[in-house]
Amino acid sequence: MSYRILMITSEAVPFAKSGGLADMVSALSIELYQSGSDVRILMPLYGFISKEELKLIDPNFEVSYKNYKENCALYEGKLPLSKIPVYFLDSAKFYERNGIYGPTASSAYPDNGLRYSLLSRAALQLGKRIDWNPQIFHSHDWPTGLNPVYLKLSDKETSSSKCASVFTIHNLGYQGRFSMRNTPWAGITPEIVHQYHFEDQNRMNYLKAGIENSDMITTVSPTYASEIQTKDFGHGLDPILSRRSKYLKGIVNGVDYNDWNPEIDKHIVPHNYSLADPDGKKALKKQLQKEMGLEISTSKPLFAMISRLVEQKGIEELCGPGNGVLEGFCKNNDVQLVILGTGEKWCETELKRLGEELDNLSVTISYNDYLSHLIEAGADFFMMPSRYEPCGLNQLYSLKYGTLPIVRRTGGLADTVQAPDKEDCNGTGFLFDEISPEAFLAALEKACSYWYEKPAIIEQMKILAMEQDFSWGPSAEEYLKVYKEALTIASGK
Numbered sequence: 109m110s111y112r113i114l115m116i117t118s119e120a121v122p123f124a125k126s127g128g129l130a131d132m133v134s135a136l137s138i139e140l141y142q143s144g145s146d147v148r149i150l151m152p153l154y155g156f157i158s159k160e161e162l163k164l165i166d167p168n169f170e171v172s173y174k175n176y177k178e179n180c181a182l183y184e185g186k187l188p189l190s191k192i193p194v195y196f197l198d199s200a201k202f203y204e205r206n207g208i209y210g211p212t213a214s215s216a217y218p219d220n221g222l223r224y225s226l227l228s229r230a231a232l233q234l235g236k237r238i239d240w241n242p243q244i245f246h247s248h249d250w251p252t253g254l255n256p257v258y259l260k261l262s263d264k265e266t267s268s269s270k271c272a273s274v275f276t277i278h279n280l281g282y283q284g285r286f287s288m289r290n291t292p293w294a295g296i297t298p299e300i301v302h303q304y305h306f307e308d309q310n311r312m313n314y315l316k317a318g319i320e321n322s323d324m325i326t327t328v329s330p331t332y333a334s335e336i337q338t339k340d341f342g343h344g345l346d347p348i349l350s351r352r353s354k355y356l357k358g359i360v361n362g363v364d365y366n367d368w369n370p371e372i373d374k375h376i377v378p379h380n381y382s383l384a385d386p387d388g389k390k391a392l393k394k395q396l397q398k399e400m401g402l403e404i405s406t407s408k409p410l411f412a413m414i415s416r417l418v419e420q421k422g423i424e425e426l427c428g429p430g431n432g433v434l435e436g437f438c439k440n441n442d443v444q445l446v447i448l449g450t451g452e453k454w455c456e457t458e459l460k461r462l463g464e465e466l467d468n469l470s471v472t473i474s475y476n477d478y479l480s481h482l483i484e485a486g487a488d489f490f491m492m493p494s495r496y497e498p499c500g501l502n503q504l505y506s507l508k509y510g511t512l513p514i515v516r517r518t519g520g521l522a523d524t525v526q527a528p529d530k531e532d533c534n535g536t537g538f539l540f541d542e543i544s545p546e547a548f549l550a551a552l553e554k555a556c557s558y559w560y561e562k563p564a565i566i567e568q569m570k571i572l573a574m575e576q577d578f579s580w581g582p583s584a585e586e587y588l589k590v591y592k593e594a595l596t597i598a599s600g601k
């Protein structure tokens with residue numbers, strides 16, 4: 109099976125990234141391309157993306173729908189180390205800014221509704237401009253949730269297209285709700301919002317638009333696919349997801365092992381390591397301790413976390429004032445901790461304070477790609493106490509780097525990390541169930557006690573972790589099946 113696929117996205121590595129969505133889109137595209145599909149990507153040309161290596165293919169690319177018109181430009185680049193074309197929608201008015209969604213990690217631009225409706229609409233006009241017609245319009249998360257709606261609307265205009273829409277939910281916690289007062293936005297009127305069922309208490313809801321109007325819906329792990337059909341995880345959309353469950357599929361994300369593999373990771377040269385030759389990890393632990401200003405020690409377990417600092421990630425359980433586990437865990441145990449992240453202000457402030465107070469805790473509040481690789485490689489344990497986690501990529505990276513994940517049993521974390529059984533066999537990490545500081549602390553202490561009291565088991569777990577294979581191949585196959593199904597559905601309409 110091979111298809112012409114257009115990925116429509118707000119993020120893709122290496123051009124723009126705020127989280128795992130960016131990794132997923134690029135890695136899946138590469139895998140699909142390698143298995144024979146003609147995959148291309150459309151994304152905004154944000155102000156921080158250099159135009160140097162891009163080709164201007166249309167200085168007057170007009171994006172329009174009915175009375176709405178916006179003058180844009182179109183650039184073309186390539187996904188590094190591949191021939192995959194990446195089309196960049198350029199608009200000084202909407203995209204030439206230093207942030208993706210907002211000026212900081214915890215704020216949003218007021219015109220995001222319009223910025224991303226423009227992108228979703230542009231996807232339909234791209235084909236004509238470059239003389240290439242996608243069979244699959246694959247859009248991702250709320251920013252491109254309107255794409256399936258525009259597709260339906262254009263079907264009505266031309267009644268010719270034999271193409272299908274696939275919408276991937278990466279995170280139900282972000283829905284893109286916008287007031288309808290300022291419509292028409294890229295041609296969307298309150299009547300359209302109503303007719304295509306993405307009204308949400310007098311606002312438009314872009315995620316809902318994608319879920320209601322795409323031919324097939326996917327999300328990024330099987331467990332999350334079932335969780336989001338329940339009230340606890342549905343963020344208000346569980347009734348719709350249950351109603352459309354026939355069209356919803358959970359496919360676990362893979363890893364781009366060209367980027368995240370200790371054997372070839374360019375960020376950890378010259379200490380690259382592997383299962384057969386594991387010594388580099390020890391040197392990298394020392395390097396990490398040195399760079400983070402921690403005591404150089406091989407005997408103490410080094411725990412790490414790299415995360416967007418938002419409620420989803422369990423920051424309340426980590427360092428919520430008065431009940432977070434971090435301070436007590438650092439004070440009462442012979443351990444070291446490294447935390448890298450950005451996000452909610454209170455959490456950044458609290459972490460910085462604790463980092464200054466505690467000798468065995470190093471906190472870096474920034475977005476740092478190099479450091480994220482060094483941490484994965486140099487740490488012993490990786491913490492993900494997520495309240496919910498659609499897939500999670502860091503636990504997958506951690507497994508490959510022999511850094512044992514300590515995770516809450518939810519979403520993709522439950523699907524990819526195994527606890528040791530009663531005989532202490534077959535474990536690749538430590539899991540806990542309840543959303544509570546106590547449950548998280550118990551898991552941390554369990555890992556700590558294994559480190560000191562059962563070092564042979566830890567070694568065994570590391571080996572099994574590094575042997576896990578989450579390459580994209582099998583998951584990309586699943587996407588091909590979804591594309592096939594979507595086309596069947598679309599052609600039956």
Ligand code: ADP
Nearest residue numbers: 127128415416448449474475476480500501502
């Ligand atoms: P999410 O997409 O919900 O943030 P994932 O685990 O899927 O969670 O992906 C997070 C990605 O973002 C990982 O590649 C992680 O390394 C990266 N990341 C998050 N915060 C930072 C940071 N402060 N610096 C560098 N990389 C980060």
Ligand code: GLC
Nearest residue numbers: 128129278497498499500501
């Ligand atoms: C989202 C989710 C994360 C997932 C990523 C890529 O940001 O929070 O769990 O791994 O998307 O699909």
